[in-house]
Amino acid sequence: MATFKFELVSPERLVLSTEVDQVDLPGVDGDFGVLANHSPFLTTLRAGVVTVRTGSDTTRIFIRGGFADVSPTGLTVLAEKAVPVADLKADQIAAEIRNAEEDVTDAKTPDARQRAEQKLAQLRDVADALRAA
Structure with a gap:
């Protein structure tokens, strides 16, 4: 290849x-x-x-x-x-998710809220994928 x-x-x-x-x-x-x-x-x-x-x-x-x-x-x-x-810790991902949840709560506009919600969903997907690995 x-x-x-x-x-x-x-x-x-x-x-x-x-x-x-x-x-x-x-x-x-x-x-x-x-x-x-x-x-x-x-x-x-x-x-x-x-x-x-x-x-x-x-x-x-x-x-x-x-x-x-x-x-x-x-x-x-x-x-x-x-x-x-291999270096990720569950608490690091949990902290990223908490930060993203705060971003959703603090969003001032519908667009900002949508971007924050997308990021939160992506991080939750990563957490799920890491648990499955």
């Missing part, structure tokens, strides 16, 4: 920079996968799990939103926050 360059960057640090076979991402319009020679595009990401496949190895990383840029040179993800799933 052909490989391509993948970089995952958070505000704190470069999380991952490597050659990969495939990356599956949580897009705002639905999950999608990227393989070598994918058509270029730019999209927004929602909170969820990025799955990175290299040979027989699979790495899962929780992100809290961001952007994905697929280009002829590879894939770059700029994430608001990125934490390896």
Whole structure:
């Protein structure tokens, strides 16, 4: 299988920079996968799990939103926050959910409330997926 360059960057640090076979991402319009020679595009990401496949190895990383840029040179993800799933603690996800619940309560406009509710639903989905893993 052909490989391509993948970089995952958070505000704190470069999380991952490597050659990969495939990356599956949580897009705002639905999950999608990227393989070598994918058509270029730019999209927004929602909170969820990025799955990175290299040979027989699979790495899962929780992100809290961001952007994905697929280009002829590879894939770059700029994430608001990125934490390896193996490092996640149930209390961290619970704190993220509490923050999102507060955002729903504090929303001043219908649009802000809708965005906050979507984020809350996504985080609950992540919590459910982590419990199932």
